[in-house]
Amino acid sequence: MCTVLARQQRVGPDTAGRDLACCPLPAHPEGECLSEYRSLSSIVGLGLALASVSSLAALPAPSGSDFDRLADQLDNSELALASAAETANILARLHALLPSDDEVRGLRYRYLNCYLAFPNDATAGFAYAEQGLQDALRSDDKAAEANFDFCRGQYRETLRTPSAALADYDAGIELARHLEDARLLGDGLVARGAVQSLLGEQAKALLDFLEAQRSYDGARKEAASELNLLNIATAYRRLGEFEKARGYLEQSRTFAAQRGDTSTLLAVDMQFGFLAFENNDAAHAHAPLQHALELARQMGDRGNAGAALLAQAQAYNIERKYRQAIEALRQSELEQTAISDNSNEGMNHLQYGIAHAGMGLQAEALKDFDAAERSLASGNNLRYLAQLHAARAVSYEALGKTDAALTDLKRLLETNEALEQKSRAEYTVLLSYQFDSARRDLENRRLAADKVMKEQELVALERIRQWQALAIVLGSLLLLLLAWFALRQFYKMRTLSTLAMTDPLTGVANRRRVEHATSQAIRQARAESRDMTILTFDIDHFKRINDNYGHEVGDQILVRVTSTCQAALRQFDQLGRTGGEEFLVVLPDTRLEAGMQVAERLCANVAGLKLDDLAVGLTVSISLGVTQLKPADSGMRALVRRADVALYRAKNNGRNRVEAEI
Structure with a gap:
């Protein structure tokens, strides 16, 4: 799958993230059209040393071992296919080596064919993947099923949006994990990570790319590992780590040049063009973008040709060469329409709008911007929407529609604030990782x-x-x-x-010890006709704390909550940890009313904890359930179960509160 995944993927344009029609308010410092991602997932897919495909004219007789050898080369990214003719020849040779009535190898041929055979017909490719997936399910061939999931995902991206393909990639990744297939898992992680990167989830994307790198390295798939560096470079570029990105790009360019890997060279050129945008140097973006366009046409890849033209249009708009931008956009649309590629529709309208606005055609520009908004809103990509609001506000202002301009500027501020929050969250996740x-x-x-x-x-x-x-x-x-x-x-x-008998993290009694203490307290209370109350509590939204701030902060929360509660109890009261964030408190010689007071004290003390040294603005609370021993109780479990009922009621009633169960 690695070799061919990129066959249908596109390298698309990337903006410098500022208003290309001279808007005085800056938008977010980056934004890419949907098709940029397409090449990155595919780059892991387009392999290494250029096969001498011209030698394939004489097709060999069917052979299972020869079929496996050639299929392995494709799966492991050991062949670079630089043109449609080479692709057709390699598929013909693979089919000629396929033994008849071999269902497993037949499905393998079909998923390789799925990736490679439909470079300019996403609709046919999607239907082919759907049929292959059904046949793999009937044959219970999990490896083929995962590959058809990935193949269907790449065509779904072209026909709809990259985010629409996430379900396909998730399904394939789950199967790869179950199969413990490191190479297949790496391929799926790269595909999913590239979508996440395009949608602005750079931290998630990097985690997927780095896990893919470990999978490839563990399986000794050097080719796929080297090709994945381009994905990592792109994620770093989108995070604003330009020097890191440049280093990875140079490494990818050297690697691709040594092996004649045209597809990777095309993607590297596009990335260097985007770097020029982000360094306010659109003039230096044209050379790499033009080279990318020439490579795409040399390969017969209309999707990547259209993407390169769209990127050139962005560069022209940045330079205020609006007529050249319009011409590049028209050529790009011709390429994309020819292969039913709808993924760049929103970006096309946006660039048309910027060009028309720059030429003074504000009414026409507003139509373009409105069309762009309808398309971009479905993908909820904040970077594109920020650029749209900034550009459209300028057009409204030029037409004297100040109220509409103000509305767009307000939306721009809101979008930029959301982007800033998202950026901070991205870095938090990276630091946690x-x-x-x-x-x-x-x-x-x-x-x-x-x-x-x-x-x-x-x-x-x-x-x-x-x-x-x-x-x-x-x-x-x-x-x-x-x-x-x-x-x-x-x-x-x-x-x-x-x-x-001690919880190693918090230092209080562990589950075994506190349950033993509870049973002893029940026996003693009944023997001496004394009252006894227990509390159960857990930390509210603890999983969210771990997800947002990392397990180290979560561990510190557990320690501080435990210490605070222990300090508020009597010496002979028993506090124990019964689960991850769950605790049990035994209060001997205590009636229910007094137990409620103790619970309220614990709740208030925990809510008052100062946690700014762990994370600014971090707060924590607990929910508690209280119950008293009754003569009818059969033992500890009945008592704890009743306290848990009260605890669940406290959670359902809003958390950070105490409930009793009589």
Whole structure:
């Protein structure tokens, strides 16, 4: 799949993110048309050393091993197919090697054909993928099913939008994980990550690209690993890390040039064009974009030709060469219409609007902007919408429609604020990922050190046994030595016993210990005819805290909540952690009313925690359920179950509150 995934993907234009019709208010510092992504997912797909396809004229006899060898080369990105003729020849050779009545290899041929055979007919490609998926399901061929999911996704992008393909990629990724197929998993992660990158989810995209890189490296798929660097470069560029992006792009260009990989060279040229936009240097974008256009036409790839022309139109608009922009847009539309590619419709209208506005045709520009909005709104891409609002506000102002201009400027401010918040969230996720990676590395080193220590302990224990045997022979002096060793072992076992009953993170009783304490308290209360109350509580929205701030912050929240609650309890009250963010409190000799007061105190104390040192604006609360021991209770589980009923009611009633169950 890696080799062919990019066959139908497009490298599209990218804006510098500012009003190209001289709007005085800047938009977001970046924005790409939908088709830019198409090449990146595909770049992992278009391979390495150029096959000598001209030698394929004489088709060989069917052979299972020869078929597998050639199919592996395609799947593992070891062939670069630079033209439709080369693609047709390689597919003919693969089909000639296909043994008859071999259902598994037949499905493999079909999914490779699915990726490669429809470069300019997305509708036929989608139908082919649908049929292949149904046949793979009937044959219970999970690998083929995943590949047809990925293939269908790439055509769905062209016919609809990239976001529409996420369900296909998610389904294929799940199958790849189940199969433990590292190469197939990497392909799916690259495809999904590229969509996320295009939609502005750069942190998610990088996580997918980096996981794909680990999968490829683990499976020793060097070609796919090298090709994936272009995806990483693009994500860094969209994050504004231009130097990092440039370094990866140079590496990708060298790699592609060494192997004659035309598709990767085309994508690299497009990326360098986008970098020129973002550095306010549209004049230097034309050379790489023109080269990308020439490569696309050389390959017979009308989709990427249209994308390159659209990017050139953006450059012309930035330079205020509006007539040249209009001409480039018309040529781009011809290419896209020829292959039923609707993915750039919104960006086409937007660039037409900018050009018409620059030529003073404000009424015509407004029609273009309105058409662009209808198309772009469905994708909810904030970067495009920010550019649209900025450009349209200028046109409204030029026509004297100040109220409409003000409305667009307000929407621009709102969109830019949302983009800023999203950018901060992206960096938070990246920092969390980097921290978690460092923590995993530290944990791995600690485990390695523990292993060495345990091995040393085993050696020491063996020596101890030898000394014990010798002690029996040597008499009383060595018996004293044996007693000393036994005493040391006793203290060690007592320490281990304590640790076994304690939660290692918070230091309070673990589930086993607090449940034992609850059972004991029930027996004592009944024996002495005393009251007893228990509380159950958990931290509200704890999963959201972990997702937004990382598990390290989540661990600190658990420690601080536990410490605060422990400080508010009596010495003989028992607090224990029963689950991830779930706790149980045993209150001996306490009636329900007093237990409610204790619960309210815990709730208030936790709500008052200051957590700005962990994350600015972070707050935390708990929900509690309270119940009192009744004569009819069969034991601990009945009591806890009743408290949990109250806890769930507290959650359903808005959280950060106390409820009792009588």
